[in-house]
Amino acid sequence: MWNFNLLAATRTVEATMPFMLYRLAVCLGVAFAFLFAALAGAGTFIAFASFSAKPGGIANFGAVAGMGALAFFLYRYQASLFFNIKAGHLALLAELARGEKLPQGKQLIELAKQKASQRFPNPADFFEINEAVQQVLHALPAKHCPHLGQIANKNLANILGELAGRFAQTGGQALLALSFVAKEAKPWESARTGLVLHLRHFDLLSKNRLYLLAFEFLGLFIAYVAMLYPVDSAVSLLPVDVGVWRTVFALIFAWSLKSAFLEPIATTALAELYFNLAKKEGGGTDAELGELESCSEAFRKIEEKVV
Numbered sequence: 001m002w003n004f005n006l007l008a009a010t011r012t013v014e015a016t017m018p019f020m021l022y023r024l025a026v027c028l029g030v031a032f033a034f035l036f037a038a039l040a041g042a043g044t045f046i047a048f049a050s051f052s053a054k055p056g057g058i059a060n061f062g063a064v065a066g067m068g069a070l071a072f073f074l075y076r077y078q079a080s081l082f083f084n085i086k087a088g089h090l091a092l093l094a095e096l097a098r099g100e101k102l103p104q105g106k107q108l109i110e111l112a113k114q115k116a117s118q119r120f121p122n123p124a125d126f127f128e129i130n131e132a133v134q135q136v137l138h139a140l141p142a143k144h145c146p147h148l149g150q151i152a153n154k155n156l157a158n159i160l161g162e163l164a165g166r167f168a169q170t171g172g173q174a175l176l177a178l179s180f181v182a183k184e185a186k187p188w189e190s191a192r193t194g195l196v197l198h199l200r201h202f203d204l205l206s207k208n209r210l211y212l213l214a215f216e217f218l219g220l221f222i223a224y225v226a227m228l229y230p231v232d233s234a235v236s237l238l239p240v241d242v243g244v245w246r247t248v249f250a251l252i253f254a255w256s257l258k259s260a261f262l263e264p265i266a267t268t269a270l271a272e273l274y275f276n277l278a279k280k281e282g283g284g285t286d287a288e289l290g291e292l293e294s295c296s297e298a299f300r301k302i303e304e305k306v307v
Contacts, residue, residue: 041066
């Protein structure tokens with residue numbers, strides 16, 4: 001079974017509810033941006049193809065192009081757009097882990113932003129560490145999942161290894177919470193400590209992440225079903241039939257709810273495991289550090305940043 005307390009994690013998130021509502025506003029804003037990007041892209045492509053016999057046929061390509069352009073913009077400027085909701089949440093987790101009493105209302109949001117900025121004066125550093133941690137986590141399953149090595153078909157083994165790596169990456173935010181708990185250490189040093197703990201307790205942390213991922217996607221499915229009705233009502237007002245895009249829009253808004261509430265709960269639950277392990281155990285041995293270096297070039301980058 002699992003080793004986390006989902007109810008306790010939910011209570012922790014409830015203690016930061018003003019910040020969660022702020023996070024929800026950002027996530028819903030992104031969802032509406034994707035909606036308008038799809039509609040704008042479809043409308044633009046229809047306008048350019050108006051001379052053809054079936055201008056509506058190119059609308060789908062326009063919608064995909066519009067959403068793709070927005071996705072690139074969000075990724076390009078993620079440090080400016082998402083630093084506060086990602087790093088701010090981890091900063092509040094660290095405050096609660098230290099037993100600090102949190103303010104209420106808008107003051108809580110300002111505290112989260114302040115603590116995040118104090119730890120990462122340059123928001124780009126947070127995402128740089130996050131990317132390096134994810135690269136290391138992605139590389140670990142290939143060497144620590146014995147079943148992958150027993151698969152005779154190399155193509156199948158590579159596909160399953162890639163899926164396992166993608167799955168492992170999803171736990172990166174919980175690991176980064178250690179950067180806010182150990183304020184005396186450099187963020188890169190805290191990331192290294194978290195990766196050592198992950199290597200040392202690979203089976204335990206991977207198993208619990210799998211349970212939490214199931215929790216997130218079960219919630220995503222429920223949110224998706226719940227969003228179908230309001231989306232259907234909204235698209236019925238449009239002058240054209242949007243077809244399969246109704247399901248896409250419902251999924252986008254359901255994903256925003258998952259990002260706003262379910263992911264913070266799962267991150268909190270997994271972060272508590274990292275906190276408990278870090279309290280009981282010391283730094284990594286030369287053998288553990290060497291193993292991580294052999295697994296991923298990204299860990300060598302982390303080592304260089306620590307020095």
